[in-house]
Every structure is written in C-alpha cells, then in structure tokens.
Amino acid sequence: MRKSDILLIGFKTLDLGEHLFEYQIDEEFFSEMKNEEIHNGELSVKVLVDKSERLLKLHFDIEGQIETICDRCLGEMMLPVKIEEEVFVKFGIKTYEEAENVLILSEEEYELNLRAMVNEFIILSRPMRAVHSQEGDDTCDVEMLKKIEEYQQKKSVDPRWAALEKLKNK
Numbered sequence: 001m002r003k004s005d006i007l008l009i010g011f012k013t014l015d016l017g018e019h020l021f022e023y024q025i026d027e028e029f030f031s032e033m034k035n036e037e038i039h040n041g042e043l044s045v046k047v048l049v050d051k052s053e054r055l056l057k058l059h060f061d062i063e064g065q066i067e068t069i070c071d072r073c074l075g076e077m078m079l080p081v082k083i084e085e086e087v088f089v090k091f092g093i094k095t096y097e098e099a100e101n102v103l104i105l106s107e108e109e110y111e112l113n114l115r116a117m118v119n120e121f122i123i124l125s126r127p128m129r130a131v132h133s134q135e136g137d138d139t140c141d142v143e144m145l146k147k148i149e150e151y152q153q154k155k156s157v158d159p160r161w162a163a164l165e166k167l168k169n170k
C-alpha cells in the first residue's frame with residue numbers, strides 16, 4: 001500500500017455492507033501530524049465501514065504504542081494505547097462536523113480521509129499526566145529528576161526568582 005493511501009477510503013465505489021480496512025501507522029504519520037505531545041508511535045488501525053444507502057458507520061479499533069514525554073522526568077517514554085470509537089458519516093451540502101462522532105460529508109466527496117480523525121483519537125487517549133511506570137526498563141531518568149529538583153530548590157532560594165514569582169502571582 002502506498003503511504004498516501006493510508007487511512008484514505010474511497011467509499012463511493014464500495015458495495016453496501018461491511019468492509020474492513022487495516023492500516024499500520026508509524027513515524028511517517030506522526031511526522032506529518034506534528035503533534036506537540038506525541039512524537040512517534042506504532043499502531044495498527046482497523047476501520048470497519050458499514051455502508052448503507054445514506055449513511056456510513058465507521059468502527060475504529062486502534063492498538064499499539066505511542067512515544068510521548070514523561071511529565072515527571074521529561075524523558076521519552078512509550079505508552080500503550082487501545083482505542084475504540086464509532087463515527088457516523090452522513091451526507092449534506094457541505095463537509096462539517098455536526099456533533100462529536102457525527103460527520104457530514106459533502107455529496108461531491110468520494111473519498112474519506114481519516115488521518116486527522118485518527119490523530120485526534122490518539123491525542124485524546126493520552127492521559128493528562130503520563131509518567132514512566134517504573135517497572136522494568138520503563139523508569140524515570142534519575143539524573144534528570146535530580147536536575148529538576150536542584151532547579152526547583154534554586155528557584156525557591158534565589159531572591160530574584162522569588163521576586164519574579166511575586167510579580168507573576170499579582
């Protein structure tokens with residue numbers, strides 16, 4: 001499969017009924033998306049398309065791991081991901097998001113590009129606070145933790161920092 005075909009579904013030519021599409025997304029996908037918190041990943045994406053006369057029902061199963069930054073030590077970490085989502089696609093005059101998980105697609109469209117949608121699911125799957133599990137190799141960077149602690153202590157004793165903090169809290 002050409003990389004440009006990943007998560008691109010030509011639905012017009014599909015027969016009515018269910019169709020399963022399977023993709024692998026990796027570095028290339030994430031460098032295209034330029035997410036702030038998720039820089040890389042390796043995931044399998046399964047999309048079950050149920051086509052009826054005026055409606056497409058999409059069922060997503062996304063599984064794998066993403067690379068993100070640990071909120072404690074600021075080091076890189078891998079985070080397992082498992083996502084299940086359902087989206088309904090209806091047709092109308094123009095393309096827009098009618099509601100969460102309801103997409104209206106212009107009658108003129110014949111292809112469905114699911115890249116932005118899948119990217120959003122992945123971003124939303126990241127917990128507010130992600131930290132190394134501290135199990136096996138998945139541990140925080142001890143050197144970095146020390147530095148962060150030193151920095152915070154310096155900040156609390158240095159009068160210039162204290163003055164700045166005061167200004168910030170005004």
Ligand SMILES: [Zn+2]
Binds near residue numbers: 070072074139140141
């Ligand atoms: Zn960490």
